[in-house]
Amino acid sequence: MSVDSQSSSSRRRAIAQAFRLTGWISFWIQLVLGVVSAIIVLLFAVFSQRPGSPSNNPGNGLGVFLAVCGLVTLGGGIYLAFRYTRIGRQLLSSNPSNHPGKLETVQILRLGLMVNLIGMLLTLLGAQAIVGTLVARSISPQAITTQLFDPNRIISGLDMLVVQANTNTVSAHFAGLVGSIWLLNRVTR
Template identity: 30%
Template structure:
């Protein structure tokens, strides 16, 4: 049987860290959704949207990582509920608690993998686009100015959305690992 004071400390830690994790990931998720929507709307309105086709796989992987982020948000909410349950008469076992946290670690690791691959895809596409630019500054609105294909702010926003989802999964992973360490700390 665990010490009641120790259970209260673990319960308080789970609730606090669960809330902090939940709100940080929620804020970053809202930024990701906003940027992805803005990128979708903006790229459909852009004149040269067909040249940004190389960004498609990176944005798809970013969207997939965002879906993992939604699941991670749900896991964060479950951590808060678990912290509340530890302070009640019906306590979950250490095994149930660790399974929940390990599931969060796996989801955040998968999100990190997909967002990292998406980041590489986006960066590679933008590198190819940047390497095709003519050296110097193109002044004028002639045909040669259209062939230069400068990197636009919409394309940089796609990298920003990927970076935000990558950071959100990193935050979730750090908090989950810290909570696992806290649960299994002895003495």
């Protein structure tokens, strides 16, 4: 075995380990944050439909739709993070025909970047809409009537949980971006 083939083999092994480790870390971070966000959004959807809930609920609009789109996109990011672990396994294979090509690997990493960037954009737009609705509710002028207390102006804990769910989803997409960028850097060196 020549020095060049040993160097190539050790480089491939290092890249394979990076793919496996980064893939698993990215997978678990995205999965945990995504599941927590999905549970919060589902709880919010259930409780916001109860009779007597405020009509200007942030869950009734575009904000939650975009947040759900961000969660769906996160599902693609989670799949791609898992795919990175499979690429690492293929690179460790003793059979060279199982090794994915550099071009194929770079394309998968670029797809991971695009999925997480689109998901982050959707989630951020959803967060802007939700927070805008909550701000409008909190600062809306209250009509002078005999009723001094307007329950529609109250921002509930559940409203804040939706904001937290969006923050979790953005964080999950960020973790996917960091993992993909780091792996892309390792492959293209």
